Amino acid sequence: MPLDTLDALVRSNFTSLDGVTIDHTSFAQLTTLHLGGTPAATIRCATTRAVVDVVTLLDAHNIPLIIVGGGSNLVVADGELPVVAVVLECDAIAIDTTTGLVEVEAGAVWDHVVDLCVEQGLGGLECLSGIPGSAGATPVQNVGAYGVEISDLLTEVELYHRDSGKREWVAAADLELAYRYSNLKFTARAVVLAIRLQLYTDGLSAPIRFGELARSLNLPQSEAEARTNPRTVREAVLQLRGMKGMVYDENDHDTWSAGSFFTNPIVSAEQAETVRALVRTTFDDDTARRMPCFDVGDQRKLSAAWLIDRAGFSKGYPHEGAARLSTKHTLALTNRGNATTQDLVALAQEIRDGVEQKFGVRLHPEPVWIGVSID
Structure with a gap:
């Protein structure tokens, strides 16, 4: 389908949807690599309902799409691309400090989620500080760093199943999470709408299993898997990642x-x-x-x-x-x-x-x- 025809089709069907805006932002502007050409249209979804509505309509018209969160895990071809970029901007975060349960919409900036949970006194996510991208991407490739993976804390994922049109919460165990893998990765069968996490409420971090991090925290070797202040761990992780160029800075x-x-x-x-x-x-x-x-x-x-x-x-x-x-x-x-x-x-x-x-x-x-x- 020609790009101008595709653009016209998108605008005629999507401009009236609630929580939706349309522009022509390039992938070079949407990704942390700052690489990639221009999609036929960029549709921004402010709510999970908008995400479902947009993906449903695109699939009904057989229009190819790419889900974009923080754009930190995409390598996109140059030139004009006959696809629609669906950008997730739904970013609500609900934290229960008593139970340690956290629910996050897919478009939330991941490091903001980590920072907010640490500020609320919850432990578990601090080793995942500084990872670019959005919350919805974390279960797809089982994001991990410094001895912690999202699978250690993830309890449920809300999915929109594109083949059936069903929207449901799925247990983390059903995603077959492994090293940098889930059964969602490299497939387009479902869209992550939100995630639920179970964090620690005792004011301590996840166990420190990574030697480099333990040394930076001055934890003795005898204290294997020691737990400490989440804020201190977060600051150490950000420093370590920064030294490796792994904390995104537009000017660097x-x-x-x-x-x-x-x-x-x-x-x-x-x-x-x-x-x-x-x-x-x-x-x-x-x-x-x-x-x-x-x-x-x-x-x-x-x-x-x-x-x-x-x-x-x-x-x-x-x-x-x-x-x-x-x-x-x-x-x-x-x-x-x-x-x-x-x-x-x-x-x-x-x-x-x-x-x-x-x-x-x-x-x-x-x-x-x-x-x-x-x-």
């Missing part, structure tokens, strides 16, 4: 990214030892001994950032490119202000292929790809 190109671009690879125990042997041959025994490797059941989780760096891709690589690795962290691919999506794709391919050639481990990107692919 090191943060024009999609956060951690590649997931940490999970491999068999045998493959992990093969990688360690390659590291020993390429570098030395000490480097092989210190290679990050964590047990995940009978498998092993390696560090994507460590592998990228040891494969020869240093911070800031390639130093002159429009798309580069962050100068603060090798796991973030950044737009230096004038990159195209194709520049980013080329860099992602180079890094993925370089790591695989060096260590035999294939990295997989974490963001959602729209109209373009790393393959």
Whole structure:
């Protein structure tokens, strides 16, 4: 369908809906990578009812759509795109400090949610401070950082099922949450409208399981999984993330990214030892001994950032490119202000292929790809 026809169809059917506004904002303005072309229309939904109404109508007219929250996990093609961007701006937050129950609409800014809960004396979310994006995206890829995942605290998700038109609350257990995964990821079967969380009411944080964070908090090694003041933990996490360029700042190109671009690879125990042997041959025994490797059941989780760096891709690589690795962290691919999506794709391919050639481990990107692919 031609873009002008698609635009006319949208305007003739959607302008009268409550809680809806329409414009032509580009994906470069809607994403933290500041990359991507222009959709046929951008529809902003101020309420969850508006989200349901808009998605229902778009599906009824067979109009392709992309749900956009904070835009922190999207890699979108350049040029004009025959899709409608549905931007979630529904952002109500309800906090019960007595029970620790929190209900958040999908369009709420995630870090604002964390900050508000900490200010209300509730613990649990503080390790997820500084993560860009919206609340609705957190269960889709089971957002996690510093030893905590949203699955640790999530109880229910309100979904709009696009195939049946049903709107319902679904138990978190039904989402098959795993490392950076839910059964919603890479599908368009449902739209997250809201989430419910169960937080701690005793004034203490989630257990501190991440060594780097524990050290920054001066927690002794003997106090494994210690709990402490949520505000103190939040401040430490924000400082650590800031040092790595992982707290979005419009004026800092090191943060024009999609956060951690590649997931940490999970491999068999045998493959992990093969990688360690390659590291020993390429570098030395000490480097092989210190290679990050964590047990995940009978498998092993390696560090994507460590592998990228040891494969020869240093911070800031390639130093002159429009798309580069962050100068603060090798796991973030950044737009230096004038990159195209194709520049980013080329860099992602180079890094993925370089790591695989060096260590035999294939990295997989974490963001959602729209109209373009790393393959």
